[in-house]
Amino acid sequence: MSDPTSAPAAEHGEAFARHQAAIADLKSAHLVQLLTPEGERVEHPEFSFDAGEGADEDETIRGFYRDMVLTRRIDTEATALQRHGELGIWAQLLGQEAAQIGSGRALRPQDFVFPTYREHGVAWCRDIDPLRLLGLFRGVDQGGWDPHDGNFGLYTIVIGAQTLHATGYAMGMQRDGVVGTGDPERDAAVVAYFGDGASSQGDVNEAFIFAASYNAPVVFFCQNNQWAISEPIERQSRIPLYQRALGFGFPGVRVDGNDVLATYAVAQAALQRARDGQGPTFVEAYTYRMGAHTTTDDPTRYRLSEDLETWKLKDPIQRVKAYLVRNGLAGQDFFDEVDDEAERLGEHLREGCRALPEPDPLSVFDLVYAEQTPELAEQRAGYAAYLDSFEMGAV
Amino acid sequence: MSDPTSAPAAEHGEAFARHQAAIADLKSAHLVQLLTPEGERVEHPEFSFDAGEGADEDETIRGFYRDMVLTRRIDTEATALQRHGELGIWAQLLGQEAAQIGSGRALRPQDFVFPTYREHGVAWCRDIDPLRLLGLFRGVDQGGWDPHDGNFGLYTIVIGAQTLHATGYAMGMQRDGVVGTGDPERDAAVVAYFGDGASSQGDVNEAFIFAASYNAPVVFFCQNNQWAISEPIERQSRIPLYQRALGFGFPGVRVDGNDVLATYAVAQAALQRARDGQGPTFVEAYTYRMGAHTTTDDPTRYRLSEDLETWKLKDPIQRVKAYLVRNGLAGQDFFDEVDDEAERLGEHLREGCRALPEPDPLSVFDLVYAEQTPELAEQRAGYAAYLDSFEMGAV
């Protein structure tokens, strides 16, 4: 089967040639980058890093570093816990720290987040105790934090479903009059996280349509980590993903997802656009899944280790560290302190995980409905009696 | 809620402004037209009408005229039959004759069509007896023609579902080696018809993704008739639909859907591109649903009669007639002959419709499976015995 890029020029009508050219243009990636892998600040004509009014820029960047180190610690700790049988599975974010911390720190309290199952860094920014994340992967609950505290939705596993929830939530914000009022404490936006693979789901494309149609204040934040389990991004799209938005009538931007300054800047701009009432934006954070898909995956079956080596050179944490060191913005004290904090966090996770209370099997009957049904109450009672019969040694 | 087009310029980053500009550019419709509403041939820099090797151009255009008049006759006859209670419902194509005949006549026998429920003109081009269409709307069957005769799929009512079938069928053609061989008798393509409203369905967008990913030989032929029942096109997309394709990485073209020469030329080019192995194309035939959505719809509830008047001036049949007359390519004889033929067709439909055999209620049991199940055979037998009990006067 032929490849469109290598196909001979169409003979019939320049229109197709024009379109081929347009597509070729789309294929060139305009990557927004503000911090090189070597830790050098660079200018971008359209986006710049702005820590915000009254904020100390160096302090903010040190904060990002800390966030990323601690997020990575959550990830490695959880991975180890899974290896020790304490978790059923774990979805690693290794390599995606900058995409998550950059976008997560660009949020205001009144904004709302709809995550996938891998947004541990964003959860961190929303003050979700990482133990709650472990609870889900340990199987004691399904997350179960209150989305209304911290405005962070539940992890959603069915690929893409949450993008529609995000759009609907954004429609609710419009109806609540918290969009485009000009009041920075009031105006709010929604972020929907999803992956490159998710971009193929009908739901995600419907979310684009609804968001465009209603001009809803939602940022579609796609972490293109190059892989959907074993399938490379080329299976889902032959052109850069951020261009998808154009066909739906709203802007798309590709940002270096391993550059925390750039993801912050782009997410910030997209969020502000949404809060201002200017509608949806698609952000493609171009990054790489440095780990396996989950702890049960074996990437050696489908990808080359060279790729991984290349991406290691673009590590999101190393470049911030290089920047801080090179410019004398942080000394060994600071780095040691962060490492100590990471140690303490690791301990908290290891101990906390094992101490997570085992769920009561009868609780399932109480959580199905807000208004319990007689049927289910009866089923609960029957099961309780059955369990009792064992405890009483009756059987 | 604010409208994106009237929103103040974003302050944060030129990127969004650049994107807004791109979107504004997308909004301008590059409409391919080769025959004006007044019946004048015009040149287009990229597409031209070519009746094909050895074909007489005038003859071909007279053929289009005939096809369109007869198609319209099917439509008005069926509408009348519905009014007389002979059909349960009818989906009118009034105004869309050029889009359907132009694209339908661009097909080769080996191409395959996946229609919606309104492609009566395409069915005509594929030699489906229009009585079979009436059978569906009368409720004696669900079409029931053999898709393998005439390579015309069954009418599909669930919006958008057929676009995936089309893509899969095209994948089958790739595997059969009938794409890009260079042999014009062999190379084949698929056309998926759908409406403007359908463009919002997840399935349709997934079809774009699969087709792009596999570079499948499929033409996505969207008749944008401006309405999805009562909803105007603006509810589905704020930019011209043909631009949707760009975000998926394949070309989109907007053609005057009331211009049979242009739809033929564009469909022909898109089909050839597919047959050549260059992958999918999106064609937006910009037209207007001059009738109601179906015979049960009442468009006065939701649209202005002025719009209809404007579009009447763009009637697809009148402009071809004007062209033929103005250039002396057809005389009164010809037009009379076509009218006579239409009369005879009308009679065929009126008589044939009433004579369509009533279905046998027991037949439903035989059509569920290719390999009948004992369960269903038993259910059939039980029902047959029950029916017999009435005939025997037993109850």
Added chain:
Amino acid sequence: MAKVTLAKALNAGLRKAMEDDPKVLLMGEDVGKLGGVFRVTDGLQKDFGEDRVIDSPLAESGIVGTAVGLAIRGYRPVCEIQFDGFVYPAYDQIVSQVAKIHFRSLGKVKMPVVVRIPFGGGIGAVEHHSESPEAQFAHTPGLKVVACSNPVDGYWMIQQAIACDDPVIFLEPKRQYHADKAELDDHQTLQSVQPLFTSRVVRAGTDLTLLAYGPMVKTALASAEAAAGEGRSIEVVDLRSLSPLDLGPVHESVRKTGHAVVVHEAHVNLGMGAEVAARISEQCFYSLEAPVLRVGGFDTPYPPSRMEEQWLPDLDRVLDAVDRSLGF
């Protein structure tokens, strides 16, 4: 109040719910200017505006998926699915999200979403316009499923469904929309009328218990009337709530009659009748003088409309089952 059809009663009920609670929104295809293809939302957009009566893009998963987000934000969306056969593109959002979010969140997020579905056949329509998908929802924990059968129930049940903090699949018998009229009693309140998730004995009898819901209640009542002519006293129960089922009154009835027949338009195989029969058989084992019989749509796709009269359960097929049960 004047007598109204089911469509008008539902319209009035929706209007009332919207007046009572500004968080109630309607959304769906053509629900605005057109007032829905069955006119159930007629005039509501004019009176409540485009922000509360929302014409959605043509995508059912999108409709239900955005409703989920609106519900998380504190709204009470009422989604209209245009026809039964078009609910399936939204099936994933309904069974994996709407049904599970309360559970997933340990009860912290409520899902007061109503999905209105005109269901059933008998209107001479083409494919996908006459389906009875109730079992496909009732099998899913987390959803509640109800079916109204007459204008008065329609008026109250839709308001109760909207007031319910759980998701409700609300089935409306489309062939009743513009049929029989009934008077609404405005002195009643949501609290004073019969609770939503309950069944109701709609005709008393002693020989056999006939169970139905939605469009088949009318058929069941007509069958009971006809049977009365032959001296048979049939008790008819309108199930109303399909999940949860309220079988208390049914069991009571069957313990009295010893005979039960369930009727629905849905396919018999794994239809509601299967569950009802299984439960009655378990709860009334020693009272049953015959097995619970089921009358339903055949296990074939819904047929072209010229065959639907024969395909759908009707008075004769119900009476045939009554005969078989009583003669067992």
Added chain:
Amino acid sequence: MAKVTLAKALNAGLRKAMEDDPKVLLMGEDVGKLGGVFRVTDGLQKDFGEDRVIDSPLAESGIVGTAVGLAIRGYRPVCEIQFDGFVYPAYDQIVSQVAKIHFRSLGKVKMPVVVRIPFGGGIGAVEHHSESPEAQFAHTPGLKVVACSNPVDGYWMIQQAIACDDPVIFLEPKRQYHADKAELDDHQTLQSVQPLFTSRVVRAGTDLTLLAYGPMVKTALASAEAAAGEGRSIEVVDLRSLSPLDLGPVHESVRKTGHAVVVHEAHVNLGMGAEVAARISEQCFYSLEAPVLRVGGFDTPYPPSRMEEQWLPDLDRVLDAVDRSLGF
């Protein structure tokens, strides 16, 4: 042949089907290089190429929808759904297209599409990875639904399903994939082995009939074994085919035992057990000494994995039902 697991047996069956018929294609997420998340398609892309073992974009409706088109073109696509809970985005294509096209076309278009679904729980997974959606398919005319329970059946049944000219929903008990091994007998043929749409008595007994399929067959057999220790003789039937149901052997058994218990992981309400109980009650009315009892997943969403052991039917719950039936 060496003893193999269910995953390996299915792999061998798929390989055989692909060798025998060049029209057979595999498609799904990660079925290529990775060999599927359960490795059921391991090595097949390497041997049959990317045109026959197709990694699909991440979209289930797209997978099944394109399979429909391939089937119309004359192919026999076998779709893999990665986990049970992810079949719902494809539900519309399955119930409104795959199931109906043969009927719609008056039999002119066949739909030899197989949809493979790893189903059921017990593997310690997160949400959506342990569902039992069989009833949602079995209720739909036009589909055939089967569940294998062991390597030998897996090997033959997958080949028979692929050879069948009707669409088959093929359910694979995922917790058995890498569990017990069995030997495949290569002297048999597709024709000589037991036909696909039939049930099988897997243990003879005289006191009670225990019905199961898929993952619960093992539990049922263990229960029968345990009961034997208490002097109770239980006959176990592996239903294998869920639509059509092959209840002839079951009725025969129940007429002998007078007692029946159905077990499945799916929610009890409207699960397969409802249909089976309703039919047995009707067909064996005078033989039943107790109502047909059902043991299944509770009517709650599938729980977080730390509770699944309690939630899933197990030997104790089956024996409890056996006790209740025999003590009725």
